[in-house]
Amino acid sequence: MTIKYPDGRYYKGSTDINQSNIKQQHRDNVVFGGRGMSLEETINDSNDYYRSQNRAVIYKKPTPIQIVKVDYPQRSKAIIREAYFRQASTTDYNGVYRGYYLDFEAKETTNKASFPLKNFHQHQVDHFQRCLAQEGICFTIMRFASLERYFVTPASLLIDYWQHQDQKRKSIPLKEITAQGYEVQAGFQPALDYLAAVDQLIANSNLINPKGDNHGTK
Template sequence: MTFHYPNGQPYLNNEVPQSKKQATRPKATTLFGKRGMSLEEELNDSNQYYRSQSMAVVYKKPTPIQIVKVDYPARSQAVIKEAYFKQASTTDYNGIYQGHYLDFEAKETKNKTAFPFRNFHQHQIEHFRACLQQGGICFVIMKFVPLQRLFLLPASELITRWDAQADGARKSIPLEIVIKQGYEINYQLNPTIPYLSAVDQLIAYQVKRSN
């Protein structure tokens, strides 16, 4: 079956089967995460750990697919021959943690000094805005790849900076702002990305501000 991205380019699946991934992972874990894993894989690994420990129930949202070609070799069978990935309409992850609804994005950049807004889309900003209005805990997990540094940035800060673009503000968030307004997350053994500790700080801050 052939998959295509929204721009028409074919999707090439370069993923290693899960059984092989587990077999080739290094036994030693470093403070820089698991070698060869993307931020998404690290988060999926961490969420699986959180679920196994009954700490939180968080999943990555599946990417919508539009089927364009189906073959029917038999009446009772249908084989998808061609499909396209639709552009996701919301964010990457959502779930429940201690009675709180979590909704967040995971983004990486190779920039050392700022996080470009081109990594985000307007529909994601509007989704964050709507979730915040309903009392959700919304944020972005940002990774500065060259620095191997991770941060949780509240969605409210992202929205403020995003909206300021209309008044001529810069089209990125400086690292010093991310450090000041966000919460740094340090890699560890299990979970790989212990982001719930940063979520606890964000919740405590929001409760304090509302009182």
């Protein structure tokens, strides 16, 4: 099956898609809490746990796809042969926690000393800025795969490095992420308790707005 982006580029991920099950290709597997799970699966599993415990309501955002060619080899089964991403996605996840709107992106790298900015896109940075202006709690979950370390990092850190990447390096040093972010340990229930770090982020929310004002402070 063929899937294209709005600018005409071809999607190179998995094309094993049918009408009732449209999924993005999972990242490389990693063991969390004794189970083989991708980063995306781990966050989804954690969100399921949070909802079951009434702690938060957070979901992965679906990517809008326009189907243009479908085959019907059987009356009860349809196979999508060609589809397009209708628009660029914003960030991976959003939801509500303790009365706060959460919006975040999950990324990973094999680098050991820094996180490349090329893992992000301008429209995602723009989206973070708009959400922060509305007092949302915005962050990234960064995984350093080679180190098996995970950080909840304020979106303001990404925005700062993104806006000054011509003057600064094109990656965020691990020491900066360690200093401004909150490390999260993999576990069992939940698989990745990132809300514990979000609690700290909320407590320091007056420090995460890129405008330097008190947006986000409750």
